[in-house]
Amino acid sequence: MFDSDHISQAVAWRHDLHRHPELGFQETRTSAMIAELLTGWGWQVHRGLAQTGVVATLGAGGPVVGLRADIDALPIEEATGLDYASVHPGKMHACGHDGHTAMLLLAARQIAAEGVQNGTVRLIFQPAEENDGGARVMIEDGLFREFPCDSVFGIHNWPGLAPGRLVARDDKMMAAFAIFEITVEGKGGHAAMPEQSDGVVAAAARIAAAAQELPARRLSPLDPGVISVTQIHTGSAWNVCPDQAAIRGTARWFSPEAGDILETRLGELVQGVAASQGCRATMDYQRRYPATTNSPAQAALARRIGEEMGLELPQAEPSMASEDFAFMLNECPGAYIWLGAAREGANPGLHSALFDFNDDVLPVGAEYWVRLVRQALA
Template sequence: MFESAHIDEAIAWRRNLHRHPELGFQEERTSKFIAGLLEGWGWQVQTGLAKTGVVARLGDGGPSIGLRADIDALPIEETTGLEYASSYPGKMHACGHDGHTAMLLLAARQMASEGVTGGNVTLIFQPAEENDGGARVMIEEGLFRQHPCDSVFGIHNWPGLAPGRLVARDGEMMAAFAIFEITIEGRGGHGAMPEQSDGVVAAASRIATALQELPARRLSPLVPGVVSVTQIHTGSAFNVCPDRAVVCGTTRWFQSEAGDEIETRLAEVAQGIAAAHGCRANIDYQRRYPAAVNSAAEAGLARRVGEAMGLDAGEAGPSMASEDFAFMLNEKPGAYIWLGAARQGENPGLHSPRFDFNDEVLPTGAEYWVRLTRQALSG
């Protein structure tokens, strides 16, 4: 489908983006790069949604499909040693968003060359997928009012699947998530006389243990739920019982009732254990992303397009990881798709400081976008 020179150029785009990673809502260089290419190919381009988002439109009216790629990087120090490794200390494309962007750009070039008939295609290059909810912000600022879409699709490279695999489940794909910060306060004192202080460290330790057991005791074994304590901060010296500790982490779920139960019981457990140690627990609990749930019709279309390309579109279980494309799926029918992208030999996972997008699947993803668009607009 693509000229070999165009594939090579797309790989060069991807590596250029990899070398210049930008964090959420700061993707100014990336945004200019994307917009410049699209304008040169004749797309109608809008910039500025959610600060650094880029939206492009092409077609002859009628039905409209939206295709989304995320463009932000992560605050991770890269250790790949690649010649095109990040040139920005403490930032890297450790999730493959550079590859997602290049795939959609290669598809956009082909669509502009062939023309889009039977409807419109809207390309959504979205900032701040990692933690900051760029999809939500784009929607709030008028994404679908200004660029109506009948359906919307997103792709994520998936190192846990071999190249040639594709997954688009009917229903649940990725979990909802929240973050929490529990501040435990009590009397501090001398390490030799702990009876004269409150048990801040003991409370923090027991809260951390109890919270991670919470889903197993409060949710049915048939209902997914995860609580992960990821940070404990306290203390300043060997001989000081501190007066403050902070316990942080995330919670994950699919069913709204499970999310409510986890939030309620987390507060009860933290406050109860803190009180038992003579301490107080203040809880900051923030729900960030809803669950990403595919509509059956669009997931079925996604699988059929993959199968027509010779991809194995077999089933796989949902992931307890989270994805802010969920906000778009809350607004429009659509599907989130995992594209197999495992490497032979060492195959670092997403968010690893040694991760690098597998360029071998870049043309596959781009061809998939072109074929999906044709199929969706042909009725």
Template sequence: MPAIALIESYQDELTEIRRDLHAHPEIGFEETRTAGIVAKTLRDWGVDEVHEGIAGTGIVGIIHGKQPGERRIGLRADMDALPITETTNLPYSSRNPGRMHACGHDGHTTILLGTARYLAATRNFAGTAVLIFQPAEEGLGGARRMIAEGLFERFPCDELYGLHNDPNTPPGRILGKPGAAMAGASFFDIVIEGTGSHAAMPHQSRDPIVIATQLVQQLQTIVSRNTPPLRPAVLSVTQLHAGAAYNVVPDSATLAGTIRYFDDAVIAMIEERVRAVCAGIAAGFGVEVRVDIRNVFDVLMNDPELTDAYLAAAADVVGAENAVVTPDPATGSEDFADMLKTIPGSYLRVGHAGDVPLHNPGFVLDDGILPIGASLMARIIERRMPV
């Protein structure tokens, strides 16, 4: 079957909602307007229970099927935007300076709203659908906070499903990866405390900028020379901050970045090597180097059996030839991984017609994905809790 006809009939309304959310992006734990729209829309569309204020701005909706059942299946969407200035010049582009839905979470929220409308109208399942609208996915720990605040104690789930839009996959194609599907991630901050001087007398300094540039190069050798080639990892330095004047060697410099990994032993080794390299730099240049490394995302592990079931639901929507197991995990990270450590489930990537990558100020989400994603989520409920 194609995208569910009733959900396709919602296309215009879903597009209007998505574009309104896009025009008013809110970053993690600040999604007050977004959460208000989600809660009101769920109530307007007949969702049985709407619970607000979970992890600050999170929402949970409950829909009971037409027949009673013990099974409870969760569906999750993220709501937050990124601190990016949009450059698309779309009529509905961001009205909030320095905020943008550059990862498509406005689309994910709208997709789950579309699913909610359909499930509340049809209730063609036996059991309970738990709809989780999560704040702060973008590295701020929204999933972990929801779990810590008792999400699954209050709203138990037997299985859990999510999705992400994918501009790198053709429209109408859905990909799944059993097992390790997305990388875990640690973020790091490194502070080099040197000695400043007049720029005309650099011999009087212990120049933190020179030290920082050498440190960046040495950090790159950890993956290329310490990590086993068949156990992938990525280390990227993404920030270097130092100085405020043309004629002053500054006292300090800071570096920041991220490490992506699929293996706990690998991340442990990389973190140890980062600390060792920094200690060596500090000793060699006679400066202090402080290192802070913190885990932000776990490796996202898809349950193999439930991934097969989710892809079977996808085949109902886009055809079996377009619901595909991919051999390659993604080096991006996703905090849905924390939920999947607690509840078994799966996470699929849904292709669309956009051609600008995620987290880019020119990213444009294809609204054609909305009924496809909503149909996918509806079908997994109907398949896993049949009447």
């Protein structure tokens, strides 16, 4: 479907994006590059949704299919040693969004060359997927009001799957998630006389341990949930009992009932443990993304295209990781798709400082997008 020159250009775009990563809502160079290329191929381009988002349209009338790629990087110090490694300290494309962008651009070029005769295609280049909910902000800024879609699709490279494999479940793909920060406060003092202090460190340690056990005791084994404590900050000296501790982490779940239980029970646990040590505690609990849930009809279409391309369709369980494409799926029928992208030999996972998108899957993903457009508009 693509000649070697076009594939080479897509790899060059990907490497350029990898070399110049930008964090959420700061993707000015990235969005400018996307807009320039799309305009040159004849797409009608709109910029500015969620600050740095780009929406491009080709065709007229219905049906209308939306294809989404995320464009932001992560606050990670790259350790790959690649000749196209990040030139921005503390920032890197460690999740493959550079590949997602290049893949959709390669498809956009082909779609423009073929023309869109029986409907409309919208390309959605979304900022700030990592933690900041760029999809939600694009929607609040009028994404589906100004650029309505009958269906919307997203692809994510998946290092846990071999190339040539694809997963599009009929229902849950990714978990909902929240972040929390718990502050424990009490009287500090000399470490040699702990009876004269409150048990701030003891309370923090017990909260951290008990919180991670909470899903197993409060949720049905058939209704998954996870609480992970990822940070504990307290103390400044060997011989001082501190007067404050901070505990941070994340919660994951699928059903709304499980989400409510985790939040409620964690709050009760925090207050009870803190009180048992003579301390006070507060909790800031923020629900960030809902569960990513596919529409069965669109998931079936996604699998059918995979079959036509000769891709394997293994059975796969949903992931407890999260994805803000969930906000788009809550507004519009669609499907989120995992595309196998494992590397031979060392195969660093997503969000690793050693991760690098597998360029071999660029033409596979781009062909998939082109075929999806043809069928969705048939």
